[in-house]
Amino acid sequence: GNKLFTNVPKDVWTLTGEIAGKAKADPKNANREIISLGQGFFSYAPPQFLIDAANKAMSSNPLNNQYAPTRGDLQLIDSLKNYYNQFYQKNLTNENILVTTGANEAILACLIGILNPNEEVIVLEPFFDQYISNIKIPQGKIKYVTIHPPKNLSEGKHTGNDWKINYDELEAAINEKTKILIINTPHNPIGKVFTKEELIKIGDICYKHNVKIISDEVYEQLYFDDSLKFPRIATLDPKYADITLTVGSFGKAFCATGYRVGYIISENAELLKYAASAHTRICFSTPHPPQIACAESLNLASKNSYFEDMRNEYDGKFQKLMKTFDALNISYTIPQGTYFIIADFSKLKVPFDTYHFPEDIASKPRDFKLCYWLAVEMGIITIPTTEFFTEETISNDKTGIEYLLRFAVCKTDDYIDKACERLLELK
Ligand code: GLN
16 A cells, blocks of 8 residues: 555664664674763653652543643743743733644644645754654645755864754745744754754745744753854744744653653643644643643752753763763764764775675665674674665765764763773774
């Protein structure tokens, strides 16, 4: 049959999971642990206050184990209002918040709620892969606008600012069918944080053409420039607030990606209603105990230095990895945010033509082969980044995106140390 998700290549998360399995089974790794810096999940426990709050939520009131209100547990909606009121110009009310089953469902609910078949969505490339299927489910069409990589990607160090949008290209991609633009900041996988100036340009173009914005800000707590506040597009201008749905996630904020608690905030309650109607039909409501745990944890974290401490910890983890890349003469984009770093492995001598790659890897771009080789030969799991680009971009590329691997640092310091030690063997 002509189903949306049959006969399509395996997604990168499944594929790298299988690669990890093959690496583990390989005799070369018999005496060492497989180090996973691939998918962005944590190698350590969430903070104890979150676990305590989750346990308490389940045992203190039997009703906490029953359906949560479809728009979210009221305690959590209150916490979100209290927390986000510091950023928003309007005083947020319950109608401005929707709790979702992870950020992925948040984005899906926005798209199902707002898009009519054949309407278009602007996706900035590279993109988080889930956006694509989330747009296809309500039969939307995708227009890609490139975040242009720095020209000398394989030399020296870059920052997120070296990855740039061309605003003429953005405007040219818009037509009467364009309904939505999705932006991700801090950006997975580049680690770019869009500046206020960039967001104003994007916001103005969207406002002018009546395009709504989904701003995926799930890594908002992981923003490493202490001198500036993390720029949120919805808070920069009331015009943008009115067209924007901002998506957040507790998985990242509280190191608990398995809780699947995300949310949408919009000053435009009417717009959010569409997403809320879709959310009711997608999953009815979000698991209840983790919502209560997140509510209490957010109240607590906003009164102490939890988020700041977390940022400092990540800074240390990134430093370790960047020092290792420097020693190996590997160029990379210095992360301004997220827990990811992308690095260029074009100098790694992998025998692409003679090495035995399994069939599903052999047909893929070189980053998949680099990923496979690093997994089997070194016991290190990474994410090949061409998964976040279109085939057209990959085949026309002259900057070397085919050699970029993504490393996740949401791991203990010991774990990162082990990874660095292992990587240094490549010297
Ligand atoms: N956000 C996670 C990452 O980029 C992946 C989530 C998922 O598997 N869909 O690693």
